[in-house]
Amino acid sequence: xxxxxxxxxxxxxxxxxxxxxxxxxxxxxxxxxxxxxxxxxxxxxxxxxxxxxxxxxxxxxxxxxxxxxxxxxxxxxxxxxxxxxxxxxxxxxxxxxxxxxxxxxxxxxxxxxxxxxxxxxxxxxxxxxxxxxxxxxxxxxxxxxxxxxxxxxxxxxxxxxxxxxxxxxxxxxxxxxxxxxxxxxxxxxxxxxxxxx
Numbered sequence: 001x002x003x004x005x006x007x008x009x010x011x012x013x014x015x016x017x018x019x020x021x022x023x024x025x026x027x028x029x030x031x032x033x034x035x036x037x038x039x040x041x042x043x044x045x046x047x048x049x050x051x052x053x054x055x056x057x058x059x060x061x062x063x064x065x066x067x068x069x070x071x072x073x074x075x076x077x078x079x080x081x082x083x084x085x086x087x088x089x090x091x092x093x094x095x096x097x098x099x100x101x102x103x104x105x106x107x108x109x110x111x112x113x114x115x116x117x118x119x120x121x122x123x124x125x126x127x128x129x130x131x132x133x134x135x136x137x138x139x140x141x142x143x144x145x146x147x148x149x150x151x152x153x154x155x156x157x158x159x160x161x162x163x164x165x166x167x168x169x170x171x172x173x174x175x176x177x178x179x180x181x182x183x184x185x186x187x188x189x190x191x192x193x194x195x196x197x
Contacts, residue, residue: 001101007115008130009162011140013175017130018111020186029096031112038088048084072154116165126193129169131162132176
């Protein structure tokens with residue numbers, strides 16, 4: 001089974017592209033959802049997070065905005081958090097890929113936000129990057145999360161620049177226009193991914 005990593009900049013439309021691939025019958029694992037699952041109530045990673053930063057777990061549940069503020073302010077906190085979560089996320093991902101292979105899927109995709117930042121993109125046969133112009137990215141992030149300009153810049157600073165993500169991609173999808181245009185671009189990009197595999 002061939003594997004495709006799907007990533008992109010924050011607010012560039014990576015999840016929309018993942019949904020379009022699913023609609024075309026491609027199995028896609030959302031690693032961001034897996035990351036949420038491993039910090040659900042009762043999970044060992046949540047207990048580790050609560051011990052490291054007691055204020056980010058409230059009534060047994062993770063306060064994502066509070067944790068996000070900690071991670072954005074302190075690169076060391078990000079590394080500590082990744083130590084709690086990444087091994088568990090990776091284990092679940094590998095099990096999911098093994099299950100898709102056992103089912104006979106010819107190709108499967110894994111969607112993750114920080115694939116280039118962590119270097120995990122190298123695990124996949126092909127890398128598909130969703131990008132957009134910096135102005136569009138900033139506007140989408142502000143509108144989606146309600147962030148002010150300074151908070152938008154802090155979040156963008158936690159990620160590798162879009163140009164660096166594009167540089168390691170096998171195929172880049174530019175998502176600056178309408179959903180109809182994006183659907184056609186995704187079809188063409190996926191044809192290229194399969195043809196190059």
